Amino acid sequence: MHIPSKAKFICRCCAAPVEVDAGVCHCCGVSYPTSGLRALLLSPFAIAFYVIVALAFMTFWFWQDL
Numbered sequence: 001m002h003i004p005s006k007a008k009f010i011c012r013c014c015a016a017p018v019e020v021d022a023g024v025c026h027c028c029g030v031s032y033p034t035s036g037l038r039a040l041l042l043s044p045f046a047i048a049f050y051v052i053v054a055l056a057f058m059t060f061w062f063w064q065d066l
Helices: 036-041 044-065
Strands: none
Touching: none
C-alpha cells in the first residue's frame, strides 16, 4: 500500500522549508514565500505603485470638480 507523504513547501527566495500557511519565511523574511501571486501583489514595488495610482486617481477626481 502506498502512503502519500505530505507536501513540502519551500520558500521561493531562499529555498528554506516553510509551513503551509506561513505569512513570512523564517530565514529571509519574505512575505507569503510559497505563493508567487501574493508575493507579487505585496511586493514593495507593487505597494508603491498602488500609492501612486491612488494619488493620481484622487488628483484627477478633485481636478474635475474645480
